Amino acid sequence: MAKLSDAEENLLKTVKSSEDLLVEMTKDFISIPTVNPPGSNYVKMVNQIDMWCRRLGLDVEIIDVPDKVVAERSPESQHQPRKIILAYLGAKEKRPHIHFNGHYDVVPATGTWKVTDPFTPILKDGKIYGRGASDMKGPLASILVALKALAEYKNELNGVASFSAVPDEEIGGEAGARYLVEKKKTFADVCIIAEPSGVETIWDSHKGQAWLEVTVKGKAAHASTPWLGVNAFERASRLVVCLADNYVKQLPSKQFNKLVPYADAIPVVTLGGVVRGGGKINIVPDNISFTVDRRTVPGETFEEAKSEFVNALYACADKLGVDRSDLEVKTILAGEPCVLQNEKLKTEFAEVVEDALSLKPSFKICQGGLDMRHFISATIPTLTYGGGDSSKAHIADEYAKVSDLLDAAKVYALYAYRMLSKHH
Ligand SMILES: [Zn+2]
Numbered sequence: 001m002a003k004l005s006d007a008e009e010n011l012l013k014t015v016k017s018s019e020d021l022l023v024e025m026t027k028d029f030i031s032i033p034t035v036n037p038p039g040s041n042y043v044k045m046v047n048q049i050d051m052w053c054r055r056l057g058l059d060v061e062i063i064d065v066p067d068k069v070v071a072e073r074s075p076e077s078q079h080q081p082r083k084i085i086l087a088y089l090g091a092k093e094k095r096p097h098i099h100f101n102g103h104y105d106v107v108p109a110t111g112t113w114k115v116t117d118p119f120t121p122i123l124k125d126g127k128i129y130g131r132g133a134s135d136m137k138g139p140l141a142s143i144l145v146a147l148k149a150l151a152e153y154k155n156e157l158n159g160v161a162s163f164s165a166v167p168d169e170e171i172g173g174e175a176g177a178r179y180l181v182e183k184k185k186t187f188a189d190v191c192i193i194a195e196p197s198g199v200e201t202i203w204d205s206h207k208g209q210a211w212l213e214v215t216v217k218g219k220a221a222h223a224s225t226p227w228l229g230v231n232a233f234e235r236a237s238r239l240v241v242c243l244a245d246n247y248v249k250q251l252p253s254k255q256f257n258k259l260v261p262y263a264d265a266i267p268v269v270t271l272g273g274v275v276r277g278g279g280k281i282n283i284v285p286d287n288i289s290f291t292v293d294r295r296t297v298p299g300e301t302f303e304e305a306k307s308e309f310v311n312a313l314y315a316c317a318d319k320l321g322v323d324r325s326d327l328e329v330k331t332i333l334a335g336e337p338c339v340l341q342n343e344k345l346k347t348e349f350a351e352v353v354e355d356a357l358s359l360k361p362s363f364k365i366c367q368g369g370l371d372m373r374h375f376i377s378a379t380i381p382t383l384t385y386g387g388g389d390s391s392k393a394h395i396a397d398e399y400a401k402v403s404d405l406l407d408a409a410k411v412y413a414l415y416a417y418r419m420l421s422k423h424h
Contacts, residue, residue, distance in 0.1 A: 004355055007156070011417055012356060014149040015410045022145045022405055023123055025052055029104070029137035030121040030130035036105035036170045038077035045104050046083045049140070049165050056148045058087035058163070065167075065179050073174035082167045082175045089147050090160035090420075092187075098161045098416045099188035099380070100143040102195070103169030103176060103371065106132040111396030118398075127399040134388030138400035139194035139408065140165055142387055146412035157420040162188065169371050172209070172333050177371035181378035190345055190419070191375045192412065196388030196400070197366065199407045200359055203384040204346055205260045206366035208296035208337035208373070210305040213274075213289050214239075214313065217326040220286035229284035232277065235322050236288040240271060242316035247309070259298035259339050262365045267305075269294040291332065295367070298339040306331065338373035342381040349383060352415040357407050366390075385411065 032045045065082035109118030109131045116122045121130035168176035197203045216236040221229025252266045270293040277288030353361040375382040387408035388400040
């Protein structure tokens with residue numbers, strides 16, 4: 001374990017002294033319900049982040065995602081504006097450029113909330129409760145607290161540390177992080193995403209989502225004369241049973257060239273998250289659709305996963321005598337899996353975690369999808385590390401421990417300081 005220099009010790013103390021600010025910002029962000037879908041209160045949220053950034057002495061840039069891009073990529077919520085906020089400590093054209101990213105949208109507040117209302121944050125027993133506390137309004141505050149501390153050491157730094165807050169991560173990031181890198185290209189040398197990996201874990205990879213919808217067609221007829229129709233519901237049911245036996249069960253043991261060594265990097269699939277169709281009790285249904293949520297692992301691609309599924313579906317259809325032309329498979333989301341292949345970043349960052357927190361982090365794959373793929377596809381080496389707890393995200397009574405958010409802030413500050421320090 002490397003020893004901290006005096007300057008580094010002081011930097012961490014500076015971060016620690018911002019605990020109240022961290023709590024205040026986290027609560028402030030949670031209280032704006034940026035629920036997605038549909039993408040509510042985005043403008044209000046960006047204005048609020050903007051206010052905090054300026055108060056902390058950062059230069060701010062706001063990117064408006066064009067309506068056309070939103071309409072193409074988020075058609076269901078195209079009347080909600082999308083904005084990306086960037087903030088810089090140092091001149092933005094300088095190098096090296098260390099970037100921190102997070103998303104400001106949250107999933108809807110489902111379930112029964114007992115501790116507090118989802119958008120009325122409270123601090124209780126060292127934990128902040130509210131929708132987004134872990135995923136990821138608390139982590140956004142961690143980044144800002146780190147940048148505030150770094151700002152006090154500005155004169156010792158070369159290059160620039162920056163921050164972006166993006167919308168739409170919860171629906172794939174197409175009109176958020178993807179648009180940011182399309183616009184800014186390879187603007188940074190390194191990106192750290194502050195999603196809640198937990199302070200002992202670094203995510204160097206994540207699974208992808210291949211989301212499909214299958215429509216099974218039949219022929220409508222009055223229910224009193226069903227022999228004149230073809231029942232799409234019965235067809236779909238037989239197909240689903242066949243898929244469950246011949247595809248769903250086998251998938252986790254699929255052999256392929258996995259690009260990550262983790263035991264829990266397993267391809268999985270869930271059928272029927274959403275089922276639609278039929279119409280009337282007394283009509284033979286001519287159309288049933290069901291969704292397919294296939295999680296891909298680095299080493300697989302969306303196209304492969306989709307054609308693998310279609311082949312399995314066709315094999316079942318052929319066996320059951322269902323005409324292939326009565327089946328339709330539509331893509332809902334094509335989110336690729338992703339892995340960071342940059343040992344230098346991994347080693348340097350893990351060392352910083354160890355020095356800042358006196359613990360040895362482990363590398364893991366994130367089971368969900370992340371915006372990492374967008375940054376990595378823009379050739380920006382990116383990993384994910386954040387305080388908060390992913391197992392508390394997306395559920396009722398979501399919370400984050402203040403000490404974890406503060407620890408993550410220490411890591412961000414120390415990492416940026418080491419990378420940007422003139423004496424490095
Ligand atoms: Zn998230």
